[in-house]
Amino acid sequence: MLKKSIRxxxxxxxxxxxxxxxxxxxxxxxxxxGVCFIMLLFISLYNWAQKPYEWKKEK
Known part of the structure; x- marks a missing residue:
């Protein structure tokens, strides 16, 4: 995930x-x-938010 975010x-x-x-x-x-660091944070956050959370996985 970091490779995709840093490119x-x-x-x-x-x-x-x-x-x-x-x-x-x-x-x-x-x-x-500074601009590149902020871009890296936003892209990383966006990629992290795109992963769905499986709510009922344990049941």
């Missing part, structure tokens, strides 16, 4: 960093890392 934020981080390097010449590391 998109990592690609976003690399793309955002390269974009800032080319066009701004100034990379905002803290902002980039």
């Amino acid at each position: 998109f934020p990592l690609i976003y981080f690399v793309a955002l960093t390269v974009w800032q390097l080319i066009f701004k010449k100034d990379i905002e590391w803290i902002k980039n890392i």
Whole structure:
């Protein structure tokens, strides 16, 4: 589950960093890392919420 969750934020981080390097010449590391961490948390929470809970499994 972690592999699926980390792929998109990592690609976003690399793309955002390269974009800032080319066009701004100034990379905002803290902002980039923060946004990617929040994306990772939301994607992980979404993937966790998609698993159905079996209420009557014990009975």
